[in-house]
Amino acid sequence: MINNQARQEHGVALLIIVMLVAILSFIFAGYQFLATSSRSTLQQMNVRTEAENAARGGLTDTITWFRNQSKQPVGSYSNTSAYPYPDAAFAPLQSNGDTIDQSLGLVQEYPLRNNSNLYARYQVLQQANPATNPWNSHAVHDITASRLPPPYYNGQGLAWYIESAGYIYIKNSSTTAYNQWPNRVLANASVSVEIRRIALNTATSALTVDNPNNVTLTNNGRLAGGTTTYTLNNSGLAYTRTSSPPNGTVTGYTSGTSSWIHGNPAIQLTSSTATNFQTVFGLAQNDVKLMSDIVVNTNSPLPANYPSMALVYCQQSVTFDSTHPLRGGGLLIVQGDLNVSAGTDAFFDGVIYVQGGNVSISGPAEISGTVIVSGNGTVTLNGSGDVAEIVYDSRILNSVQQQVALYRENKATYYNFTGIH
DSSP, X not given: OHHHHHHHHHHHHHHXXXXXXXXXXXHHHHHHHHHXXXXXXXXXHHHHHHHHHHHHHHHHHHHHHHHHOSSSSOOGGGGTTTOOSTTTTOOOOTTTTSOSOTTTEXXXXXXXXXXXXXXXXXXXXXXXXXXXXXXXXXXXXEOHHHHSOTTOOTTSOSEEEEEEXXXXXXXXXXXXXXXXXXXXXXXXXXXEEEXXXXXXXXXXXXXXXXXXXXXXXXXXXXXXXXXXXXXXXXXXXXXXXXXXXXXXXXXXXXXXXXXXXXXXXXXXXXXXXXXXXXXXXXXXXXXXXXXXXXEESSSSOOOSSOOSSEEEEESXXXXXXXXXXXXXXXXXXXXXXXXXOTTSOEEEEEEEEEESSOEEEESSEXXXXXXXXXXXXXXXXXXXXXXXXXXXXXXXXXXXXXXXXXXXXXXEEEEEEEEEO
């Protein structure tokens, strides 16, 4: 009886042990499954991110390609024999090192790891001639006509749509296409953006205003029509009001001690639209704001260090003082008043555009390039014991055009599409 009981207890113990082993095995298997699944998900996320990075690289290189072209803007209208359709001006060349496949467009690829067959690739398609090929909405195309009012048209190259496709693939053969066996695509992503070119249509003068009688120069306040000599063929002051006195006879501005306007002519009448935002920049205000490097408003104050060459858009009045000195360059747009405090050693290389406000610049201050004031606001230059001077400089304007005003991304038009194979 005891032996039977012992055997029964032994059997129960064995059964419990077997059940525990089974449970532990299930737990371990489940853990292994979860770990494998987690690793697989992480790997998918990694290759997806790499595909997005490759696609973004294609956008960056394409924008750089547009900016580097010697003929600006990049448009087919300037050479219709070489570019017979509006989108043809986007033509990367293998001979220039732009691309590895000019039959497709701008294409590059590179290994992701050393000694690995894992590759990243991007391709930005060139639009084929629509006279003999279907039009491809994913290829780069000129959108000037749909982004700018008449008389602008496609082919002028002022606005472009760019779409870049990025791929991560296993490269098992160098003689086979990236998406053909034995090569295998792991992930792909597409990103797109619109780029716009900012025009700089300014009068050849240090200061352009609507009403010259609102200009006051005191205590070494100066407007200079050139940099080498103050009698170059540019004016110190230009005005747009047709009701103002004829060219060269404006006397309404106030001139204080050692203050003057020099140029040839010193004062000139210019186009009635010379201070109009669309005329100056070739774009609507909201478009320029969306392409700005810095937007200043109640939520985003002025940076402590002004950039050396950038597009800064101020949606409100601004004051540059010792805490936020005006020392930099590029394009500065102000909707409201612009104040430059005395004793802050202000200097600026580029274009300053002020809309609907007054301008007060105290010395020492030197602005090289041009200043444009739209509306009936007042302009006061006061040297404050030093000099407050605006100097027209075409070389600086050319530099701003090349470094700041060329093709820029419209941030509101960025799109991202991703997939896993």
